Amino acid sequence: MNELLWIGFAFLDLTLTLLLYRFFGRAGIYGVIVFNLLLCNIQVLKTVTLFGLTTTLGNILYAGVFLATDMLSEFYGRKEAQRGVLLGFTVVVLATLYMQIALLFSPAEGDFAQPHLSAIFGLLPRLAIASICAYLISQMHDVWAFEFWKKKTQGRFLWLRNNASTLVSQLLDSAVFCLIAFWGVFPVPVLLEIMFTTYLFKGVVALLDTPFMYIARKVHAGNPDSRW
Structure with a gap:
């Protein structure tokens, strides 16, 4: 059951990314970055x-x-993609900070939410730092690598730059996060297993998104930024 839900969830998220781009253009892509980052930092628990x-x-x-x-890089250039990365980074940092401030408030008598919020948002600083560092390093590499392969192939082979940039960046992300978060916490074999499984499932989704990039290119040809 989990496997079917996971596959369906992956296709749902990738499809919604295309729909948001279709109806909101570039702003829709920025929305996807912020939305996905906020939710994945909760779901990762x-x-x-x-x-x-x-x-x-x-x-x-x-x-x-x-x-x-990758869509920002392909359709609007490296600077726009970097802007999207920094927007996501800023929102995650602010959301983490704001929720830590919210947890400092003494709950009213009869409040039921405080322990649940503490369980979800009272993350250890080490995990928060690991997540933020991994995101920034891997995403900046992804933007650079996508542009590198785009120039190298003279704009051809969209599938190559999409996968070559993302798969390496996902490896960087998994390695940075696991090393910062779990080094010294788990034995090295366990640490490597966590790193492998994390990268494996991210890599599968990265391969699944290739046809969605081609569909997005067709959507872009219709100039979705003018549809508001």
């Missing part, structure tokens, strides 16, 4: 078993961010 492997649920939405930044 839940672990699930997929195909006999344990992984976090946030991998789908996080991988969808790479589709969004």
